[in-house]
Amino acid sequence: MADKKIPEINAGSMADIAFLLLVFFLVTTTIQTDAGLYQLLPQWVEEKSDVEPPKKNKKNVMQVKITASNQLIVEAGKQSAQINFDVLSLKNRTIEFLTNNGRTDDLSEKPTMAVIILQNDNGTSYDTYLKVLNELNAAYNTIWNQASKDKHGVAYDALTKEQQDEIKMKYPKVLSEADATDFDKKK
Amino acid sequence: MSKFKKGKKGKELPPISTASLPDIVFMLLCFFMVVTKMREADIKVRTKVPQITELRKIENKSLNSFVFIGPPSSQYQAQLGNAPRIQLNDAFAKPSDIMAFANQRRAEIEDAKQRNEMTVSMKVDGEVKMGLVTEVKTELRKANMRRVFYLGNKRSEKK
Numbered sequence: 001m002a003d004k005k006i007p008e009i010n011a012g013s014m015a016d017i018a019f020l021l022l023v024f025f026l027v028t029t030t031i032q033t034d035a036g037l038y039q040l041l042p043q044w045v046e047e048k049s050d051v052e053p054p055k056k057n058k059k060n061v062m063q064v065k066i067t068a069s070n071q072l073i074v075e076a077g078k079q080s081a082q083i084n085f086d087v088l089s090l091k092n093r094t095i096e097f098l099t100n101n102g103r104t105d106d107l108s109e110k111p112t113m114a115v116i117i118l119q120n121d122n123g124t125s126y127d128t129y130l131k132v133l134n135e136l137n138a139a140y141n142t143i144w145n146q147a148s149k150d151k152h153g154v155a156y157d158a159l160t161k162e163q164q165d166e167i168k169m170k171y172p173k174v175l176s177e178a179d180a181t182d183f184d185k186k187k
Numbered sequence: 188m189s190k191f192k193k194g195k196k197g198k199e200l201p202p203i204s205t206a207s208l209p210d211i212v213f214m215l216l217c218f219f220m221v222v223t224k225m226r227e228a229d230i231k232v233r234t235k236v237p238q239i240t241e242l243r244k245i246e247n248k249s250l251n252s253f254v255f256i257g258p259p260s261s262q263y264q265a266q267l268g269n270a271p272r273i274q275l276n277d278a279f280a281k282p283s284d285i286m287a288f289a290n291q292r293r294a295e296i297e298d299a300k301q302r303n304e305m306t307v308s309m310k311v312d313g314e315v316k317m318g319l320v321t322e323v324k325t326e327l328r329k330a331n332m333r334r335v336f337y338l339g340n341k342r343s344e345k346k
Contacts, residue, residue, distance in 0.1 A: 035245065120317050123318065
């Protein structure tokens with residue numbers, strides 16, 4: 001009895017089996033890192049209302065147009081339109097327009113009155129469109145962040161919901177999208 | 188000095204025990220099993236998303252649906268050509284299918300409060316023309332799925 005011991009089960013291959021499983025999961029894993037630019041689309045209204053939207057003073061409106069050939073036309077306030085505008089300088093231009101506070105007579109009077117209108121063409125590439133939208137959003141985020149740092153000393157993301165809303169009241173995001181133009185049909 | 192000599196002259200080095208190796212591997216295995224999420228739908232369109240900076244994480248993934256827009260991937264190009272297509276779930280779709288898709292997604296969510304928090308992630312190829320994207324956006328507005336994420340890759344801030 002004493003010499004008839006049950007032989008120990010060899011656990012050496014355990015590691016191999018585990019490795020095999022490990023490799024399988026490594027291969028099939030896709031750690032999701034999806035992130036994107038958030039936008040709340042406007043509510044759909046069945047019929048176009050005949051009521052004219054309230055007239056805005058031209059200096060409170062910034063128009064950003066993207067043509068079918070992906071060119072950018074920026075018309076801030078009463079200043080003359082800039083053709084072939086560089087996407088990367090759009091952010092600073094937007095901040096300049098929004099935070100003018102009546103300093104110059106041809107840009108917005110107050111951030112609360114400023115409106116940005118984005119219009120694209122049906123032939124605009126999505127890449128250009130998203131980059132422009134990104135810059136406009138970046139402008140707002142920068143302004144909010146700055147306002148937050150001035151007031152609370154921390155970044156905008158670190159604020160509570162109420163504090164964020166307070167800043168958003170001061171610098172509301174009024175970014176509307178006009179109906180797309182259609183360059184191909186015009187021809 | 189004697190310290191070192193002793194070690195070499197004396198006993199041989201004991202072999203490193205590999206008994207704990209399976210445990211380590213199993214630990215790794217468990218980690219990957221937990222984080223793995225098998226891709227539900229195989230993507231039939233090519234989507235090379237633009238590079239942007241203002242990215243926000245999608246908060247609640249179970250409330251999120253995907254809309255892919257892009258040219259069909261190579262194995263479908265023979266039949267479908269190169270024109271951009273919309274993919275919902277597992278199949279190619281027309282813009283008019285989005286309404287049904289949205290309603291179906293909405294029905295899957297039981298909590299009425301959460302239905303208002305549903306989001307749509309648009310994974311769109313950078314080359315796609317806006318005409319198609321606008322059509323999809325209009326359909327989403329009609330279906331009252333208005334929280335949209337335009338998926339993009341992180342672009343490092345230019346200094």
